[in-house]
Structure formats: C-alpha cells, structure tokens
Amino acid sequence: MIAVQVVALLLVALGATATVMARDPVRQAVVASLYGLTLGVLFFAFQAPDVALSNIVIGAVALPAMIMLAIAKTRN
C-alpha cells in the first residue's frame, strides 16, 4: 500500500466519523459532501477513476444538495 492510499483511507475514516458526529442535519449535509469528496480521492488512489468521478458528483454535490432542499422544505 502506498502512502497516498494510506492517507486516503485515513481521510475517509475521519470523514465518515465526522459525518456521524455532526448532529445538526444542515451541518451534516455539508460534512457529508466533504466525505463524498474524500471517498472520491480514495477511489482515485485505488485506481478506480470512473467510480471516483461518479462519487465526486453524486456524493459531494447531488446528494447533499437534495438533503439540503428536503430539509429546507420540511423546516417550515
């Protein structure tokens, strides 16, 4: 395992923990977005660039955006 892969794994562990620890849903959506980005880095480091691309757009943009919109709708 090369250094980049170790760092990517650690980042993912950190990001996942931070996502679980965030209590406020809005904040959690933003943290989840960063987590999606770290997962993208992980997939890239493990030579799966196709999956990395999908995850960066879905995990870091589309999913948090939808969570935010759903929260905004339910909060009134």
Place this chain on the structure above:
Amino acid sequence: MARQAPPRRRPGELSFAGRRRLFVVGAVGLAGLLLWGLAGLPDFSTFTPVYGQVLNRVAVEERSTTDVVTAVNFDYRGFDTLGEEFILFAAVLVLGLLLRALAEERRGKIDDDAPRRHPGKTSDAVRLTTVALVGPTVLLAIYITAHGHLTPGGGFQGGVIAATALLLVYLGGDYAAMRRVRPLTLVTTAKAAGAGGFVLIGLGGLIFAGAFLQNFLPLGQPGHLVAAGTIPLLSLAVGLEVAGGFVLLLSELLDQLLVLRRRRERRSQ
C-alpha cells in the same frame, strides 16, 4: 412545567440492562463474523477474478476502447446498464408524481416558503465565480460524456456534471434565471430521448447483429474519438437521460421550496 415521567415499560418489553446485554452479544457476534470474513479476503492488491483479467486482456482489441470500465458498462454488460438507467428513470418519474402541484396548492411568487425567510442576496464574489464556472462545467460534462470510451468517465458522470451546471446558475443567480436556462419541455424530451435511444440502439443490435445490445457499428481504431461502435452512442444516450433526470429532480425540489404554496390562508377564513 412538570417533567414527564419516563415511559412505563410494557409487559414483555426488555429493560435497559437487557437491551445492553443483547447489544453486546450481537456486536461481539457481528465483529467476529466481520473479522472472519476479512481474514478470508485475498491479500491487498492481488487481483484474481478470471472475468476481470480476461476483459483487461481482450477489451481493447475486441471493442477498440481504451477504458475497459466503459466497455463493460455499455457493451459486455450493457443490459444491466439498461436496467440501471430505467431505475433512475422510474425514480425521477415517481418523484415528479409525488411533488406535483396538489389541488390545495397554488403557484406563488418565487420566494422561500418559510415565513420571514427569503433567499439571500448573492454576493458579487459568488456571482462572478459561478458565472465563470458555468461554461467550463458544461464543457467538462460534454468532454466526459464524449470521451467515455477513451478516458475514465462516460454518460452517467457527464450527465450529473451537466446538471450541476444548472445548480451553479441557481447558486449565482436566482430561481428565475435557473428557470430561463432550463426549458422543461426540452429537458423532458432529452430525458425521454436518452432512455428511448438506449433501447433503440439495443434493438439495432438485435436486428443487425443478432443479439440485443450487440455492438453492430464499425469499431474503428482504439484511441480515436469516433470508435468503439455503439459504446459512445450508448454513453451519449445515458448522458442525456441522466442530465435530464437530475435537472428535473432539482427543479421539482426547488419548485416545491420556492413556488408552491398551500392555500391555508383561504381555508382559515
């Protein structure tokens, strides 16, 4: 205000200590099974599955693609991709159905639904950044979709990137601007054309090559933009479908948030 007493335990319900015991037993069991499973995995970075190794050998020659993942997605297991595409298609349709304007709702002025909260004014820095990013994002989406058979990426990734360009317009401008750049009929047509196009190309394989989704077009040279037969066309179809699907998804959600109002004022009179 008096504090509420903790809810009484109903007969047959576990006590707190009982639940904890059950959790510990379950957690230890799960950890044991996980460790056992992990110990049985192949060593790090040894890749043994035969199917993957065969494809890595033959895909470039057989299909003239330099991205084996795309060759797998749009050719070797194109039928699975068809299923996945229609899962997304159905999901977006159902979301549109669930979020439709109900009889007791009316279309109001574009504003936040929550009382005393209005969409914030965007700062000049955000406006400038998003305006500068919209063009490159669309270009990147087209590039990723069109080069799916050459470099990592393909219709799915490109489609979602295209949809994020629309999100940028909303972020930097406002909802009215976003509605102007996304004519809904065109978006729904693109989505339907993508989903239908995939099936039609598949039927082309059935007619001209004897099997559904069989690659029936000339393959050309590996590494060329026009190559790999039906793979780039299928990728384009998926790109249209995914971009249309996500644009619809975002529009429906934002519509709910900013435009549709319940007719509660009238009812209370």
